[in-house]
Amino acid sequence: MIDLKILQENPERIKEEVGKRGLSIDVNEIVSLDSRRRSLLVEIEGLRAERNKVSQEIPGLSPEERRRKIEDMREISAKLKDFEPILRETEEKLNLLLAQLPNFSHSSVPVGKDSSDNVIHHLWGKKPEFDFEPRTHEEIGELLDLVDTERASRVSGSRFGYLKNEAALLEFTLVRYALDLLIPKGFVPMVPPVLVKEEAMFGTGFFPAEETEYYATRLDDLHLVGTAEVPLCAYHMGEILEKEDLPLRYTGFSTCFRREAGTYGKDLGGIFRVHQFDKVEIFIFSEPDSSWEEYELLRETMEEIMKGLGFHYRVMNMCTGDIGLPNAKKYDLEVWFPGQAMYRELVSCSHDTDFQSRRLNIRYRDNGKIRFVHTMNSTACAVGRTLIAILENYQQADGTVLIPEILQPYLDGEKTIPFLPRKRS
């Protein structure tokens, strides 16, 4: 959601943004709907003012006068009943269009039409070298009986997986590793609800744009979140925060559900792209004035977690055509997957400025003035993808997998997968 004042004062700026993102939205139509709304408001509020004034006078009038005034007021009421539905209709149309407008992208965001226009921000580490042909995570997962997608497809359909043996253990290890790194930095750990109202989906900017991407319950009007960003952001909806409490830093663990509509045939093997996975997410509410510094700090935190695991990665500055509607800026962190010989997105962090806080009405008091907060979010650890990045990067010729040093203390010092006894499966 954008500030309506900008719509009145500088619609060109909005047109420019819509163009940069390759969207087709009729900004002129929005502008004219808004002027129509305002002129209707003037009309209606004038009538209401008259009605309120006379209504106050009525009790003190003589019966004769009173009868006449009431007669007049009937007319005004009737007029209002004509105008009000027109206003409502205009507002509905306007809101529908407004909901489609993107956030304003930051000046540092490259203009481009799709992922091919993303710009490498920087690289970290070196590509691991192998004196054998590295396997894909899918092969390793099957070899070591760590991931079972075959049975999962019988139980739940395609794009599901069972994590098994050390993979199941590593899930908790990774979550704990991420939390242990974040909590000393002042992030408040949370386990949020994963079923939320439509309001929360809309407010965080996922609806209406991406509605087909998410699961909904049939008997209740609830939606399964695709990321803990939704409940973490909506945590403060409708609130006025205090300046001295900002920034508010949260980290939330949740399962994430995604329909992956329109990705048929993409990343079919293994568990790189699945309908359900677990993730540790970071969410920050910040003052606008310091939010961009806070955001770079967030990017560093995200990288710190990846560095600890020893991955080689590149950070991408995502272009205008590839960032989400709510995003003013977004970094993707892509880790090298030796088995696929590709950089793949493992985590990302977005700055949404006041886009979400406007929709969810999250504000703060700044020396008496009330302003919208800025929000930003980042993945701390996407468990499934991190797991398979470990499998591909730490694999050895004999098919076993080394455990990243930083995780070993969580696993009683074990250094290699497998270490659990196996039964026939």
Added chain:
RNA sequence: GGAGAGAUGCCGGAGUGGCCGAACGGGCGGCACUGGAAAUGCCGUGUGCUCCUGCCGGGGCACCGUGGGUUCGAAUCCCACUCUCUCCGCCA
């Protein structure tokens, strides 16, 4: 799932058709008192939209869970919904 109670400002809580944007109390902020504090006293304390205006400022409208309705006029009456709480049942 069954039975009941409720939803009002930062909080508690009054208000059952016009005098209510909302009593009273608490909290919070300011001032006074004090060496400083406590206690006390006084004053202040919502948000959104919109119009006039260069700003300062001023006017109007809306908001008492949400959405509709009745009425000249609704926090107050009617209908529907949502949520919360209590008890029973079920349950990790």
